[in-house]
Amino acid sequence: MSLITKVDELFIQWDKPDSPGCALAVIQNGEIIYQRGYGMANLEYEITISLNSVFDIASNSKQFTAICIVLLARQNLLNLDDELQKYIPEIPQYNQPITIRHLLDHTSGLRDYLTLMFFAGMIFENKYSNEEIIALIARQQNLNFEPGTEQLYCNSGYILLAEIVRRVSGKSLRIFAQEHIFAPLGMKNTHFHDNFKEIVENRANGYAPKDGGGFQLDMSFHDFCGDGQLYTTIEDLLLWDRNFYHNILGGYGQDLIEEVTTPRKLNNGEVISGSFGLQIGDRGGLKTVSHGGSWTGYRSDFIRFPDCQFSVICLANLSTINPTKLAFQVADIYLENDYIEDIVKPISCSISSINLPVVELQLKTGFYYNSTTGSIWKLEIKNEKLMAKLAWMYFQLAPIDTKHFQSVDNEIDYDIEFSEDLTRMIVKVELANGITTSTLEKTLDSPNDLLTDYLGTYYSAELESEFQIILANNKLYFKSKGYSPSHLRIVGQDLFLIYPICADIYADKFEFVRDPEGRVVGLYRCSHRVRRLYFSKQ
Template sequence: MPFNYRMFVFLAAFCCPLLVNAQLTPDQEARIDAVFRKWDQQDMPGAALAVIQNGTIVYQKGYGMANIEHQIPIGPETVFYIGSVSKQFVAMCMLLLEEQGKLDLDADIRTYLPEFPDYGYPITTRNLIHHTSGIRDNLTLWELIGRSHLDEIPESEIYELIMRQEQLNFEPGTEYRYSNSCYFMMSLIVERITDQSLREYADEHIFSKLGMEHTFFGDDNRRIIPKRASGYHENGEGEIENMIMRFDLVGSGGLYSTVQDLFLWDQNFYDNQLGERGQDLIKDMLTNGRYKDGSEVDYAFALQNDLYRGLRTVSHSGALGGYRAHYLQFPDQLFSVVILSNVTTFAPGDKAYAVADICLTDELEPKPNKGFAVASTTVRVSGPTPEIDVSDYSGRYYSPELDYTYDLEVEEEKLVLKIGEVYRFDLIPTTTTLFKMDNGWSVEFQKEADEAASGFLLNAGRVSGLRFVRSKE
């Protein structure tokens, strides 16, 4: 007998009075509103919220402005760019293609992308899904050639940049490192094996099936999007600035949606309407990957399984340009929070858990003493520095993998790395060859004792061991 989610919710509510309340109390609503108070103003961007319990949206609201210039407020129907929350829809496309017999998740991706370099190891679509491929991150590579994520990124240009890399970050299947290249490349796989764009395939096989009428992959930045929220940046002085984005790559991101449409997606986890395998398809979506040695990867099909205060969660976040998003589900409590925002300093993950604290008070274990915190991405370089002549390292360095040249200059007795007109980093020596930056990146020079550096390797987060050679001119 097929699983009937609505009947399940009815019986569960009848048989189990301790199940989460079907409606929020006025006090809960007021406390939730307080979480968003800073942004609930007519001169501020903000967010849309949907709180889902037992198969219905029990609270939905917009805070702040979708467009400050035209004084258009955010509502539950406002359309947002949702960043990497998009990835789970790409992962679902992979599972549907596998079900249709068009894709083997364990075949070498060169089966579908024969022009992709052979690094001496097979790389599978399953490696792409679970971020165990070792392929360097395309958005980091784009940043490393001095380009902005806000700009339009031609699909052919970014793919050529990925393929120009001489090596992987690691042997496929041996490590986990998040890489947007993986999901971008899956969009190419969809195109190759279906003769449809990712936008067309996802619309036919996911969005139209679920009634998600305002959800689509935005692969054309010239497209008019009704009710779209504009993106904004809050600078260091607390001033709000426009953040205009022309980015229209799909796969790693690219999805536009509303909290109301994402409610429909959320409910499909309980009563699957996609494909032909019912809940087995959802089971696969929620299954973590495996390394080559059989141990578990802490990442499923673009979803993260975790625990929060004793309760199971399924979640993913997204961020690009002026947009921030978070999807959080407590599957055992039939409870979810969806938050979509249009300003850089908004923290939707923190707020999603704050909403859960309010609504699931009787279900959650006590908070740990240190609370629930997100680790900082800023690394402060400190400690003694060796006595060196930084002029030995200054000069021009070329990377054949980027086809790009960096200038290393001495300013106020510091070595400075400049990437075009966009980025500037101080290089702080920790040894005579290893220099670090505040963002966690590092440069390891090749240098003989009393000679100028001949080159270096750059480790930039999601890109490791990028080779640079000193220019002779």
């Protein structure tokens, strides 16, 4: 079987006229050695995906924001070790200073604005300006951690970097990037999309699955950018890839590329996984420089193997596609003989499953919570099958035996084993760097007593927003503007999870606070990227 045939087989499920799909490019020594469009850029007008289709590449945009900052530093208009407040004084002073470098490294400790927006009931489809988002970040009186002590992915940092570009250069991120990156490299179809009403020629629409089958539009309707919102094409990203090996930006040569790909460290000397909008890793013993993107109906990944001058770019316009997995699989096909270490073998999938009675499957249904990562799974029965809901994914779990199940037709492979008492499930998942194992605990329903303790209105001055906890059918519900009421499920003493949650893999957790007399006076709301945000009971 030829290399091309092997690659095409990876994308066959989307390569049809009634499905969104992917644009793929395989690059060797600065030239495309294989490129294909699989599926449709626009289902309404039956436009296929091509080399020139324009995609929102979501968080892959961060590397371009970072380069703008580095260019300003090279022009001596700022220093990467300057404190953030030098340029954005409305951000409060914390116990330890936050520097521009902390923003680039995701080590600032700032709360992530996307989670803050969700907590505040700010609908993502509405139009918000960069100024409104910065004001939201500036109202936060506490950090997730002291700057430089941890690395936690933070979109807030890159929104602030975009604002620093504007205040230092006097030009928007869009204009500065156009003048200093896109125009010099000839990237004619690339821009930061800071006006959601703007018409974009050759745009690939973003899509998500629709209940009952088919697809629906899933696109961004806001103007703020820096952490995302870069629109580009495979053809333009080829030019960006060439510059990685022969930099011409600012006339600084390859030392600029070396700066943004040199591993960074935490305060304790621990090396972090990446900075400057790039992730440094390895595959088969070869160094990789990559980054992914995920927002609304768009997914992307751009993976380089610099020692081989080999890259794979995968841009998708469907929310259920996993371009990271696909891009690595394409790389494995081409680089099989170049790898110097064995690739971790994927989770083996049984070729046959057994039939279990629905009553047996029913025992496994419910909610399962990972206290380490904050992820939450919902298992339910649909059409006499055990189905799993995890973030944007919805897939079948096929029984291998009464306690052992495997995912079916999902972009991520899961192997699941239930404990004898069915209170826990052990999940194995194949990631880019190998197989990880985690244990999830089954949650309980609302407690049968003391429900009235929690009822009331809760307010956060940092969000300038409030919500209510109400009682319905002897269960607790969370009610906030912009969202349907959500059930509070107990996972510990005065500790609850919200479900359903935002389309995010991490749980939304409430930790209630009582006074010395035992009365509930407030709560801390916690998620993966926002830790312990306080709401007082009114």
